[in-house]
Amino acid sequence: MNRTLNEELIYEILSVVEEIPVGKVATYGQIAGLIGRERNARLIGRVLSMAEFYGRYPCHRVVNQAGRLAPGWKEQRGLLEGEGVPMKNETHVAIKLYQWEC
Structure with a gap:
């Protein structure tokens, strides 16, 4: 498997992020x-x-495994709320109540 970060991999990741429904994380x-990594x-x-740099994606819907918001991104909370x-x-x-079940 190619481990290089390239545009194809970037768009693969962003296409999954794009599928996260409103109201879920x-x-x-x-x-x-989901991308096999x-x-x-x-x-x-x-x-x-x-x-x-690649367009508009709902990155605010991605959190860590404990549900913690991205450090230093103050707008994320307001976007989710x-x-x-x-x-x-x-x-x-x-996270247990609002995690996307894909």
Whole structure:
């Protein structure tokens, strides 16, 4: 399997992110598993950090396995709450209730 980060892989990741429904969240690891790279959750985060260069994608719907929001991205919380995803606390969504079941 080619481990190089290329445009094809970037669009594969972003196409999965694009499928996350409004009002749901997915984890970095979940997306990695969906593209057959179960051990590459950090790769997903890296791609999402530069997604703005490839178009508009709902990257705000991706959180870590505990439901924690991306550190330093203050707008993420408001975007999720605007879609009906409540917060468990200041930095976490209720992942067990709002995780995308794909």
